[in-house]
Amino acid sequence: MKEKIKNIFVLSTAMLSFISFWKASAIVLCDFGSSAYYAGGIAAKSFGQAYPYFVLAVMLFSGFLLMMYIESSSLFTRGGVYVVVREAMGKTMAKFSVSALIFDYLLTGPISSVSAGLYIAALLKILLPHIGISWNISDRLLAMIFSISVILYFWRENIKGVQESADKNVKIILFVGFVGIILFFWSLFTIWQKGFTLPEFKLNFTDEALGWAKDISWLKPVGLIGIIMAFGHSILALSGLETLAQVYREIEDPKIPNLKKTVIAIFIFSLLFTGMLTFFSALIIPFDVMISKYSDNLLSGLAMELYGPYKLKLILKFLVVLSAGFILVGAVNTAFVGANGILNRVAEDGILPESLRQLHRKYGTTYRIITLVAALQILVVILSGGDIFLLGEAYAFGVLTSLTFDVLALIFLRFKKKDEPREWLFPLNLNYNGYQIPLGLISIFLTLFIVFLANLITKKIATISGLIFTLFLYIVFTISEKKNEKKINLKEEDKGFEEKVNLAGEQDISELALKFKKENKILVPVRNPNNLVHLKSVLESTDDNTTDIVVLYVKVQKGLESSGASGVILPEEKELFKQIILLAEKYGKTVTPIMLYSNDPFYTIIYFAQSINAGKIVMGVSGSFGAEVQLERLAMYWGMLKRSDFKGAIKVEIIWENRKLSYELI
C-alpha cells in the first residue's frame, strides 16, 4: 500500500514566514531613520541655517506619505510603486517609475554606508592621536572601503533570506533608539543650561544647490520658490518609505491593523529622531562650526557640542558612531530587501529575464538579483569617490520620482477601481456620483510634483544621472519584455518554471511529520488554483501560532512504480503554488505546502493526515465527484488505514462558495 506514494517535496520560498509589526518597522526605519545622520548636513550645505525647519517639515510630511502606503497596501498585498503604477497607468509608466525606484535603492546602500564610514573616520581622527597613532588616511577613502565591505556583508546575509536580517534590524533600532534618547534628553539639558536662539529662517543657496536655476533670472530662490527649493534639498530624508510596501506582504495577521501600528511607530520614531535631533543640532551647534566640522557627521557633532564633561561627550560620540554604523549599515540591508522585492515584481511580469529569478538551492532566495544589486551599489561607491554630498544630490531624484508616481497612481485607481474594497482610505475625500474624489491625495501629489520640478532644475547631477539611468533601465526592460514575448509566441518549452519555487525532497512522510510541532494540525488538500475557497477559509479562521497549516498537493501519476518523479513543476502547478503563496501572504499566516506523487489521492490524503496527526482535513469540492463521494472515499480509506495508535476522530470539512459540509471520521 505504501507504494501508492512516491517522492515527497516540501515547497519553500523565503516568503512563507511572517513578521511582527515591530520587525516590519525596524526594517523600514533602518533606511528611513538613518537619514538623520546625513540629511541635516546635506541640507545645511545646500541652503544654510534654515535647514532644521525643512528637515522637520519633511518628517511631518512623511506622515501623509505613510498614510498613502496604507491605502495602497490595502489594494495590493504584493504592492509597491511598480504594481500600483502598472495597475493604474499601464506598463509603460510602471517601467519608468520602477527605473527611478531602482535608482533610489542603488543609491541608498552607498549613501548610507559612506555616511557611516565618514562617522567612523571622524571618530578615529579624534581617538587615535590619544593612543599615539598618527591618522593620515583620507575620510573619503576610509568611507569607501567601509562601504564596500558592508555591501558585501549584506549581500551574503540577503542570500540567506529576509528573516535573519529582520531580527538584526530590531536590535539595531533598539540600540539607535537608546542613543537617540540620550541625545534627546541631553540636548534638552544643554538647551536649558546654555539657552538657545532659533536659527534664522533665511535661505542662502550655494551655486551648486541652485543648479540651472542660477542662470534663470526669473527663478529667484526667495519666497515660495526658495521654500520649494529648500524643501527639495531636504527631501532625501524621505528615503526608505517604499520599503514599507515591499515588507507589507510579510507582515503577520491581522495585516492592515499591524500595518497601521507599523506606520505609527515609524512616524513617531523618525519625527523625534530625524526631525527633532536635527533641530537640536541647529540650536546647539553654531552654524559655522557645523559647516566646517560636522556637515558629514552631524549627530557626532551634536554629541561633542553638548553641555557636560569632555570624556562623557566622547563616550556619547562613540555611541553615536556605533549607532550610525549599525543603522546606516542596516539601511544597506533595507536597500537589498527593497531592490530584491521590486525586481522580483518586474521579473514576474516578464520585464526582466526569468533567469534572474532563479532561486538559491539552499536558501530559496533570488540570489542573482541580490548579486546584481550588490555589484551596482559597489560601482556607485567607486564612482562617487566617497563624496556624501554628491550621493545626497543624486539620491533625491529616485526618492521623489517614485513617490510622485505612487501618489498619482493611487489617485488614478480611485476612479479606475472605485468599487474595489479598500480597508483604509487616505482622508479628505469628496463623495461625488459614487466616486471618492481624493482631495487629500491630490494635495500630496501637487506638493510632490512641484518639488520634483524644482529638483530637476536645481540638482544638475541628479537630473542628468537620474534621467540617463532611468532611460537606460527603461530600454533594458523594454528589450527584455520583447524577448520574453517572443519566447511565448514561439511556444518554447518553458525550462524556468521548476526553479521558481524551491522543492526540497523528503525521504519519508514520517520524517516530514516531525517538522510539525504545533499543538494542532490542519491538512488542506489542494488541486485547482481557481478552487482555493477552502484554503482561504482556513487562513481566515485559524491561528497559525497554535496550528500547523499543511497544504497538500497530490500529483497523480499512474504507473508510479516505473515513473521517475523528478519534482518538475508544470505551469498549471506553478500557478497553484503561486496562488497558495499569495493567499498565505494576504492573511499573513504561515503554511507549509507539500507536493507528492501518488496514484491515489484519497488514499494519500488519509495516509498523510494520520502520519502528521492532523485533527482536521479541509477540502474544496471536487467537480468530478461531488462532496458526498469525496467524503465516502475518505471514510473508506480511513477505515482501511486507521492505525491502532491513532486515538479519536478526524474532522473533515468540504468547503465551497457559501456552503460547508462537516463530518467526522471515527
Place this chain on the structure above:
Amino acid sequence: MVINNEKSVLLKDILKQEDVYISNNLKSRQEILKFGSQKIFPYVKDFCSQKVLYEKLKEVDKLNLVLENGLFIPHTKFPELENIYSVLIISPNGIKDERAGLDIYLSFLFLSPLKPAFFQTHLNLLSYITRIFKKELIDILRTVSSPLEAYKIITGIEK
C-alpha cells in the same frame, strides 16, 4: 437490522445470515450488481421496482471503488428508507474488474436512508466495513464452505 440513526453501526445489525451468498458464477462487476440487487430487492419492493433499483446501483457505480484487497462496496441511498439493508457476496475465485484492474473477492452491497442527518452514520459504516474486511479476513472468507460459516466468522470478529 435495526438502525435508528445511531452513529456507530455493527454488521450484525444490518446483515442477516440469509443475506450472505457465495457464488463463483458471477463473471463481472455488472453481474454482481444485478445479483445483489435481486437479493436486496425485497427490502425496497414497497417503493421501488427491481429494474429501478438495478439502474440506480449501476448509475452510482460509476463512482464506486474496488479496493486493492478485493473489496467492492456498491451502495446507494433512498429517501424512503429508515434503516440500512445489506447483502454480502463472496466470490472465492475472484471476478476480474476491467475498470479497476483488480479482482473482486468480496462485495458488500448496502442501501441506506437518503437523509442529511443520517450521512454521518453512512460514513461511519463505510469506514467500519473497510476496517473489518482487511485482506486477511477476505482470504479466510474465500475459503469458507457455507454462508453460515462466513456469517459466524464475521459476527465473531465483532464480538
